Amino acid sequence: MAGPREILSRNPGAAVGTALLAAILFLAVFADLLYPGDPWRMATRPNLPPFSPGYLLGTDMLGRDLAAGIAHGARVTLLIAVAVTGLAVAFGVAVGAVAGYFGGRVDDVAMRFTEFFQTIPSFLLTVVIVAIVAPSLTSIILAIALVSWPQIARLVRAEVLSLASKDFVSAARVGGLSTPRIIWSHVLPNVLSPVIVAASLMTATVILIESGISFLGLGNRAFVSWGYLLGTGRTAFRVNWWLSTIPGVAIFLTVLSLNLVGDGLNDWLNPRSSGRSKRG
Amino acid sequence: MTALVEIENLSVALPDDADRHLAVERVSLRIDRGEVLCLVGESGSGKSVLAAAIAGLLPPKQLRITGGNIRFDGVDVTRLSEAGFRRLRGKRIGFIFQEPMSALNPVLAVGRQIEEALAAHDNGDRTERAARVLELVRATRLPDPENIVHRYPHQLSGGQRQRVMIAMAIANEPDLLIADEPTTALDVTTQAEILRLILDIRQRLGLAVLFITHDFGVVADIADRVSVMKEGRMVETGTATAVLEQPRDPYTRRLIEAVPELHAGVAMKSVAGDPLLAVEGLVKTYHERRAPWRQAGPQTRALDGIGLAIGRGETVALVGESGSGKTTLGQCIVGLADWDAGKLRFDGRELAGTARERALRPRIQMVFQDPFASLNPRHRVRRILTEAAIVNGLPREAAEERMLGLLSRVGLDAAAADRFPHAFSGGQRQRIGLARALMLQPELLVADEPVSALDVSIQAQILDLLAEIRRDLGLSMLFITHDLRVASAVADRIVVMQEGRIVEDGTSGQVLSRPRSAYARALLAAVPGLGWDHRRRAADRTAAE
Numbered sequence: 001m002a003g004p005r006e007i008l009s010r011n012p013g014a015a016v017g018t019a020l021l022a023a024i025l026f027l028a029v030f031a032d033l034l035y036p037g038d039p040w041r042m043a044t045r046p047n048l049p050p051f052s053p054g055y056l057l058g059t060d061m062l063g064r065d066l067a068a069g070i071a072h073g074a075r076v077t078l079l080i081a082v083a084v085t086g087l088a089v090a091f092g093v094a095v096g097a098v099a100g101y102f103g104g105r106v107d108d109v110a111m112r113f114t115e116f117f118q119t120i121p122s123f124l125l126t127v128v129i130v131a132i133v134a135p136s137l138t139s140i141i142l143a144i145a146l147v148s149w150p151q152i153a154r155l156v157r158a159e160v161l162s163l164a165s166k167d168f169v170s171a172a173r174v175g176g177l178s179t180p181r182i183i184w185s186h187v188l189p190n191v192l193s194p195v196i197v198a199a200s201l202m203t204a205t206v207i208l209i210e211s212g213i214s215f216l217g218l219g220n221r222a223f224v225s226w227g228y229l230l231g232t233g234r235t236a237f238r239v240n241w242w243l244s245t246i247p248g249v250a251i252f253l254t255v256l257s258l259n260l261v262g263d264g265l266n267d268w269l270n271p272r273s274s275g276r277s278k279r280g
Numbered sequence: 281m282t283a284l285v286e287i288e289n290l291s292v293a294l295p296d297d298a299d300r301h302l303a304v305e306r307v308s309l310r311i312d313r314g315e316v317l318c319l320v321g322e323s324g325s326g327k328s329v330l331a332a333a334i335a336g337l338l339p340p341k342q343l344r345i346t347g348g349n350i351r352f353d354g355v356d357v358t359r360l361s362e363a364g365f366r367r368l369r370g371k372r373i374g375f376i377f378q379e380p381m382s383a384l385n386p387v388l389a390v391g392r393q394i395e396e397a398l399a400a401h402d403n404g405d406r407t408e409r410a411a412r413v414l415e416l417v418r419a420t421r422l423p424d425p426e427n428i429v430h431r432y433p434h435q436l437s438g439g440q441r442q443r444v445m446i447a448m449a450i451a452n453e454p455d456l457l458i459a460d461e462p463t464t465a466l467d468v469t470t471q472a473e474i475l476r477l478i479l480d481i482r483q484r485l486g487l488a489v490l491f492i493t494h495d496f497g498v499v500a501d502i503a504d505r506v507s508v509m510k511e512g513r514m515v516e517t518g519t520a521t522a523v524l525e526q527p528r529d530p531y532t533r534r535l536i537e538a539v540p541e542l543h544a545g546v547a548m549k550s551v552a553g554d555p556l557l558a559v560e561g562l563v564k565t566y567h568e569r570r571a572p573w574r575q576a577g578p579q580t581r582a583l584d585g586i587g588l589a590i591g592r593g594e595t596v597a598l599v600g601e602s603g604s605g606k607t608t609l610g611q612c613i614v615g616l617a618d619w620d621a622g623k624l625r626f627d628g629r630e631l632a633g634t635a636r637e638r639a640l641r642p643r644i645q646m647v648f649q650d651p652f653a654s655l656n657p658r659h660r661v662r663r664i665l666t667e668a669a670i671v672n673g674l675p676r677e678a679a680e681e682r683m684l685g686l687l688s689r690v691g692l693d694a695a696a697a698d699r700f701p702h703a704f705s706g707g708q709r710q711r712i713g714l715a716r717a718l719m720l721q722p723e724l725l726v727a728d729e730p731v732s733a734l735d736v737s738i739q740a741q742i743l744d745l746l747a748e749i750r751r752d753l754g755l756s757m758l759f760i761t762h763d764l765r766v767a768s769a770v771a772d773r774i775v776v777m778q779e780g781r782i783v784e785d786g787t788s789g790q791v792l793s794r795p796r797s798a799y800a801r802a803l804l805a806a807v808p809g810l811g812w813d814h815r816r817r818a819a820d821r822t823a824a825e
Contacts, residue, residue, distance in 0.1 A: 166653045166654075167648040167649070167650055167653045167654035168653065168654050168655055168656040170616055170646070170648065170654075171646065171648060171654055171655075171713075171716065172656075172667075172668070173615070173616060174614050174615065174616065174641070174644075174645060174646045175641075175642075175645075175667070175668025175671070175672075175716075175720065176641040176642055176668060176671060176672055176720075177667070177668060177671055178671075181671070186656055186659075189656075189658045190656070190657065190658055
C-alpha cells in the first residue's frame, strides 16, 4: 500500500481537497476563538461590503459580521453532515451486508424495506419530517439520515452479493471462522472503498439538503448554518450580493473538497490501484 | 502450397507501464493455404496479440505495430485503413473467440447474427441470405436448424454457441480462419466435436486455420505445423511431428514434458481398514426460487444418490464435465453446502451439514480453483495463513512457526508473509492457497480444479508439489478435475460423475485402460492427443531399453 504522501503527490486534486477541508475544519473548530461571542450579535454598521477594515466578509442589514456567521455556520453544517453520514453509513452497511450475505428471504425483506424509502422523494420527506417535528439539531440529523441510508444499503448489498460467492469467503468458512467474523473482517473491508467514496459524496449531499431546509426557513433558528445565511441574504441580493454569494461559495468549496478527498481516499485504500504502476 | 499470410519481423509495442516493451518481438511466420497452423504458448506469450494483428484487431491506443509487416495474400495489411480491414475481416478472414457467450450479442437471435455476417459483405437479398443461414447452420451440425436460428445465445449450450460463432466466421467462405482458444471454455467431449468440425470445414472449404491454444493435446490432434511462442518471441516452428516428437528448443521441450501422460502412475498400495470418508446415498436438489403462491419451479438433481469412499492416504480423482455435480459434492464434503438426503461419515462420525460440526471442520480443508479469487486481496499472506489456525485455538507464535514451515514447504520464502496477494503470480498464489489449507493440518484435502487456471508448466509444478505433500503428510485427497490427464497424474482411483451420478469408480489403471461405462469410454476417447500419447509412451519405452 502506498503511503498517503505518495497518493497526494500523485493525485494533486486530493491534495487540494485535503487542504481545503483542513481549512474548513480549522474554521469550524476554532470558530469561538476567532469570532468569540454570539455570531448573531449586531457588531457594527449594517451593509458593510467585503474587505471592510475589521470585517473581512462585510456585514448584513442588521450589522452582523458575516465572517463570524460563516465560521460558526461551518461548525453546525459540518456537525450535521458528519453525524448524518455516520448514521446513514452504519445503518446502510448493516442492512446491505446482511441482505447481500444471507440472500434469499432475508434479502427480499431488507430490499423491499429499502425500496420503501427510496420511492419517496427524499428532500420532500425530510422537509415534511422537520416541519412536523420540532426542528432541533437531533431531529434534523435523524430526518436527513432517514432518507440517506438506502443508497449505501443498495451499494453494499450489490458488492457483498458478489463477494460472498468469492472463493476467499468459502476458504474462511472452511477454516471454521464464524459468520459475523467473516462478514466483518473478510467481506466488509473489501466493500470499504466504494462505501468511503459514497460516504464522501453523501456528506456533500447532506450539506446541500441541510442548506435547503435552512434556506426554506425550516431549520433551527438557534444555530447559524450556511443554508440559513444563504436564505436570509437572498432577500437583499440586489443591495448586498455578498450575503448570499459567500455562504454559497462556502457550500460549494466544502462539497468540492469532500469529493476530491473521497477520490484520494479511494486511491489510497485500494491496494490494487496502488500497485497499478507495477503490474499492467 | 503457397503462402497466404507472411509475417516478417513483426514487433508490437506494449503500453509504457507494462512489464516488458514488446508484446510481440521480431516475429516471422508463414501460413500456407489450406493448412492448420497451431500457435502455442503460455499466458502472456503474445500469441493472441499476433493473431489480432493479422486481423487488424489490435486496440489502437494500447498496442501498436512498431516494425515489420504482415502480408495477406500479397497485400501489406499493416498499412491498411480501417475501411480496408473491414473488407478483409469477415470476407477473407474469419475469427472465432474463446468465450462464445461474450462474443455473441445476447439480445439478437443467432440466425440474425449469422445473417448479419452475410449482409455486411453484400450477399444477395433477404431470402437468399436466409437460405444461406440455414445451410451454414446445417454445415456446423447444429440440431434442428429451422428452429435454432430463432433462439437467443443464452438458450444454447456452450458447444452450440461456439458452432454459431463458427457459422458466422465461415459465412463468407474466408481464406483464413483465426481461432483463439476456441475450445478452452468447453467440456472435453464438446471440444472433440468442435475440433472435428473445424478440421472438416477446413477440408471442405480449403481454408487455412490459425489455431491458438495452450494445449499440446489439441495441437497433436489437429496441427499440420506448430509455432511456439515465449514472451513475445517465436522460439520454434516446424511440422507437428517434428515439434511434438523431437522438439529442438529447450523451452518447447519443457512445455511438452509438462503435459501429463495419460496412463496410470505407479499405483499406491491398496488401502485397508475403514475409509476416512464414506458417502452414502447423497442427494441434493436445486429448486428454482419462485414466489410462494406460484407452482414450484423445475428441479435439478445436482447429486442423485452418490456413494463414495476415500481411504486413508488415498487420492481419488473426481472427474466429470460441467454440470455433473462434482463441485457440489466437494462442497458438501467440506461443509460449504447442505444436502437433502444421505449420509456423510468422516472418521467414523457422521457429519451433519454446514456450520454444525466446527470441531471436525479443520480436519477437512479445501484448495480452490481460481488463485485470484481465493485469497482476500486486503489481507497480507501472514493473516491469510494464520487467521483460521488462531481462531481454531492455536497460539499466535505456534501459528507463525507453522506458517514459516509451510511457506518453505510450498516453495516460497519467508518474506512472502508480509506481502499482499496481488504481488504474486497465479502459480505462487496457488501455493499460498495450498499452504493455507495445510495450516490446519487436515486429514482430507478437497482440491477443486486446483490447476485448471494455470499454465501447463506451472500446472506440472503444482501437481508435483501436491504429490510430494501427500506422500510426506499421508493426506487423503479428493481431487476434482475435468481433465483426465491431470487425474491420471495424481490419482490412485478415478471416479467419473455424470449428471449427479457416479458412473465409474475404479483404480486409475482400470479406468484408463478398461473403462466399464459408455460415458467413461466417451470421455476417454475425447481426451485430445491420444495418438500422440501412444507414440510418446512407445518412445519412452525405447529410450528406457
